[in-house]
Amino acid sequence: MIDVVIIGAGPAGTAAAFDLLSSGFSVLLLDKYAFPKKKACAGGITPKAVALFRYDISSLIRQECRSIKIRPQPGRAFVIQDENPLCHMIQRWELDLFSLNMVQRKGGQFQVVKKIVSIQEKKFHTEIRTSDQLIKSCYLIGADGANSIVRRLTRTFCRVNRYPALEADIRVDHPERHSMEFDFSMPGRGYYWIFPKGNHLNIGIYSTTGHPALKQLQLAEYAQKRFGTDRLQAVRGYSIGVGGYAYRPGSGRVLLSGDAAGFGENLLGEGIYFALKSGQAAARAIVLASADSVSPGVAYAKEIKKIRTDLRLYHLSAKCLYSFPSFSLKLLSLPLFHKKFAKGYADGKTLGQILLCR
Numbered sequence: 001m002i003d004v005v006i007i008g009a010g011p012a013g014t015a016a017a018f019d020l021l022s023s024g025f026s027v028l029l030l031d032k033y034a035f036p037k038k039k040a041c042a043g044g045i046t047p048k049a050v051a052l053f054r055y056d057i058s059s060l061i062r063q064e065c066r067s068i069k070i071r072p073q074p075g076r077a078f079v080i081q082d083e084n085p086l087c088h089m090i091q092r093w094e095l096d097l098f099s100l101n102m103v104q105r106k107g108g109q110f111q112v113v114k115k116i117v118s119i120q121e122k123k124f125h126t127e128i129r130t131s132d133q134l135i136k137s138c139y140l141i142g143a144d145g146a147n148s149i150v151r152r153l154t155r156t157f158c159r160v161n162r163y164p165a166l167e168a169d170i171r172v173d174h175p176e177r178h179s180m181e182f183d184f185s186m187p188g189r190g191y192y193w194i195f196p197k198g199n200h201l202n203i204g205i206y207s208t209t210g211h212p213a214l215k216q217l218q219l220a221e222y223a224q225k226r227f228g229t230d231r232l233q234a235v236r237g238y239s240i241g242v243g244g245y246a247y248r249p250g251s252g253r254v255l256l257s258g259d260a261a262g263f264g265e266n267l268l269g270e271g272i273y274f275a276l277k278s279g280q281a282a283a284r285a286i287v288l289a290s291a292d293s294v295s296p297g298v299a300y301a302k303e304i305k306k307i308r309t310d311l312r313l314y315h316l317s318a319k320c321l322y323s324f325p326s327f328s329l330k331l332l333s334l335p336l337f338h339k340k341f342a343k344g345y346a347d348g349k350t351l352g353q354i355l356l357c358r
């Protein structure tokens, strides 16, 4: 029997797999797609996320952003900056492939599955029935993203809110001259982003209303207005799983991590940091559980306490920002505030650590 099956080979799944393999566990990663594969993601990685990787990802970084332009609506644009990078730009498919290769090099197995049909938790193991086989493992981690089948099939976990985001690449002259940007002129509660990626720009829309129908037309109009082109390439949309501050693992052998547990933050939609952090926490919980005969769910609940506190703070900040955007962005435009935020982000701190001076 395999020690741990992980469903989903994104940042949460590969982070959990890598740490489990380092502790001597056997790991089988299942994903519904072969790699390399496309995944909707703008590929902005904050310093705190970069610091979590167990391997060097510097070869994947296309551009480092030391400044971020904020466009309030109404109001004048202002720039947040630091001497150190505030965000690193990667191509998401490259990161996923790289991480999976690292896991396989460490001895992890990887398999593409068509369909997960059922999941059963027994006293000493779990049973995962796919469309063509039955797999038994001591533990199961559901790291299969915002629409998690593990969450749906086990039915023991809280509801996750799904906030939509839509992205596209555009070609412009001298993309390297553009800065990273969050533009709050979007109607409704959300923003447009512009992320420079070396030879192109990635632009997108993030919405906190949970309304699934973000329109390609809206993004094309924005591109036309800002860059004089509506030729969008590689348009992709998906949801970000948020609300995970309410997630409580049961006492069993199935743990959720990353977007499957709602561990995306809903202020700006950053999810890679929390996916890595919770994947590593799930691995640690399983290592502890098998050594101390404590339930993995109970160990995991302790491990994710700080993540949940952080996510609650992001949630409250999002409420403040999107309910009172003029006031919040005016406050952020004051150097006293934004220098503190920029320094905190560049130093790899979470919002909680910045606000509470932890």
Ligand SMILES: Cc1cc2nc3c(=O)[nH]c(=O)nc-3n(C[C@H](O)[C@H](O)[C@H](O)COP(=O)(O)OP(=O)(O)OC[C@H]3O[C@@H](n4cnc5c(N)ncnc54)[C@H](O)[C@@H]3O)c2cc1C
Binding pocket: 007, 008, 009, 010, 011, 012, 013, 030, 031, 032, 033, 039, 040, 041, 042, 043, 044, 045, 046, 113, 116, 143, 144, 145, 146, 147, 148, 149, 164, 165, 166, 167, 204, 236, 237, 238, 239, 240, 241, 257, 258, 259, 260, 264, 269, 270, 271, 272, 273, 275
């Ligand atoms: C448009 C967009 C832009 C974003 N930009 C950023 C950004 O710039 N920075 C940032 O930090 N976050 C960003 N996010 C959020 C970020 O992408 C997610 O939070 C992060 O990918 C979550 O990682 P994960 O490992 O939990 O899940 P995922 O990355 O979603 O990985 C889940 C894996 O599970 C697999 N899977 C799904 N269902 C099944 C199934 N039934 N069976 C088997 N396998 C399955 C998938 O194929 C996938 O490989 C963005 C999200 C979107 C939608």
